[in-house]
Amino acid sequence: MEQRIVFTGGGTGGHVYPGLAVAWALRRSWSGRITWVGSRRGIEAEIVGSSGIDGLEFRHIPSGKLRRYLSFQNFIDIFKILGGFVHCMIDFLKDPPAAIFSKGGYVTVPPVWAAGLLKIPVISHESDLDPGLATRLNMKKSSAIFVAYKDSIQYFPDSIKPRVHVSGNPIREDLFRGDPREGRSLFPGIREGVPVVVVLGGSLGAVQVNNLVQENLPRLRGKAVIIHQYGKQWQPPGEEPGFYYPRDFIGPEMKHVLAMADLAVARAGAGTLWELGVLTIPGILIPLTAGSRGDQIRNARIFEQTGAYQVMMDPEAEEFGTALESLIANRQKREEMASHADALPRDAAGIIADRIMTIIQQSG
Numbered sequence: 001m002e003q004r005i006v007f008t009g010g011g012t013g014g015h016v017y018p019g020l021a022v023a024w025a026l027r028r029s030w031s032g033r034i035t036w037v038g039s040r041r042g043i044e045a046e047i048v049g050s051s052g053i054d055g056l057e058f059r060h061i062p063s064g065k066l067r068r069y070l071s072f073q074n075f076i077d078i079f080k081i082l083g084g085f086v087h088c089m090i091d092f093l094k095d096p097p098a099a100i101f102s103k104g105g106y107v108t109v110p111p112v113w114a115a116g117l118l119k120i121p122v123i124s125h126e127s128d129l130d131p132g133l134a135t136r137l138n139m140k141k142s143s144a145i146f147v148a149y150k151d152s153i154q155y156f157p158d159s160i161k162p163r164v165h166v167s168g169n170p171i172r173e174d175l176f177r178g179d180p181r182e183g184r185s186l187f188p189g190i191r192e193g194v195p196v197v198v199v200l201g202g203s204l205g206a207v208q209v210n211n212l213v214q215e216n217l218p219r220l221r222g223k224a225v226i227i228h229q230y231g232k233q234w235q236p237p238g239e240e241p242g243f244y245y246p247r248d249f250i251g252p253e254m255k256h257v258l259a260m261a262d263l264a265v266a267r268a269g270a271g272t273l274w275e276l277g278v279l280t281i282p283g284i285l286i287p288l289t290a291g292s293r294g295d296q297i298r299n300a301r302i303f304e305q306t307g308a309y310q311v312m313m314d315p316e317a318e319e320f321g322t323a324l325e326s327l328i329a330n331r332q333k334r335e336e337m338a339s340h341a342d343a344l345p346r347d348a349a350g351i352i353a354d355r356i357m358t359i360i361q362q363s364g
């Protein structure tokens with residue numbers, strides 16, 4: 001049977017889009033089968049299913065959330081994780097993959113542990129500065145762990161450090177092919193010369209960011225165009241052609257939206273930050289603080305140091321509005337900030353795909 005590689009990752013876009021970027025890079029030099037293992041209810045089912053990558057099949061397994069605190073739900077979820085593990089064991093025994101690539105998220109634990117037991121090589125990638133819980137649980141089973149930043153290495157135990165390699169974050173290639181004219185045709189009414197602000201709440205949306213933007217719409221009207229990706233569980237104000245365009249999710253048109261952007265207001269998910277960085281879109285970062293492990297705060301601080309981003313921690317609406325309005329009004333400042341963006345490695349997807357290719361060749 002034709003060789004196959006298993007990709008796994010899910011729960012948020014930050015665990016899916018970089019994985020797809022690696023799958024695209026692998027496709028450039030290899031035509032075998034790719035199975036993506038995810039959760040049926042996760043964001044990955046739809047994004048992977050519509051990726052357009054030839055020979056990529058999505059397969060769902062039972063998946064449970066891993067919590068750092070005690071809860072009754074943990075008991076139920078442990079059974080789901082065991083179910084996912086059994087599912088992967090049966091699948092991998094019937095049709096052994098040459099390697100597993102794990103991008104992160106709870107759903108990766110069953111396939112990576114099954115691969116560990118069956119001695120199937122595992123390669124992992126971590127986007128955040130400090131490894132998430134899934135990466136920590138999977139690290140002993142991984143023969144290579146790619147990380148975004150050199151400073152990430154310090155977060156791993158000494159016994160694991162020799163397997164940790166710096167690659168940067170994989171970026172989907174199509175983002176470099178955005179066309180602002182296409183963007184304007186998708187958002188009719190945008191006048192030339194008016195600064196375009198793109199608000200990105202992350203793949204799940206960010207109510208805090210949404211409320212800050214909504215409260216400031218009156219003062220921004222006539223001064224900027226706002227394209228607002230707000231996620232779920234939030235009722236946006238109505239669209240105002242030429243000024244305000246709310247969207248729950250931005251699909252494949254993201255490349256055109258980013259090509260139009262003069263400024264971003266964003267959560268500090270690792271994926272979004274790298275995309276803004278390589279496309280040299282400056283802006284304001286509002287990291288998730290409440291109930292989080294602080295990864296977005298650390299991500300945001302790294303990008304703030306470049307000079308391309310202003311970080312606002314849980315700002316008041318007035319404070320945020322003043323900062324945004326002043327950047328909108330000051331083109332020179334925006335351009336200066338943009339000139340400090342980038343300087344990020346762009347070929348993480350290629351580097352990881354090459355490592356997977358080496359395993360494929362060795363096993364073939």
Ligand SMILES: CC(=O)N[C@H]1[C@@H](OP(=O)(O)OP(=O)(O)OC[C@H]2O[C@@H](n3ccc(=O)[nH]c3=O)[C@H](O)[C@@H]2O)O[C@H](CO)[C@@H](O)[C@@H]1O
Nearest residue numbers: 012013014017127202203204229249250254269270271272
């Ligand atoms: C709440 C939460 O747990 N957030 C985490 C999640 O972020 P989350 O998945 O929200 O964010 P990221 O910024 O890492 O990635 C989002 C990805 O989705 C894409 N996108 C987003 C919205 C949209 O409408 N269309 C679209 O295509 C973005 O272009 C990007 O590629 O994973 C990141 C990477 O591990 C972490 O740093 C974040 O802390």
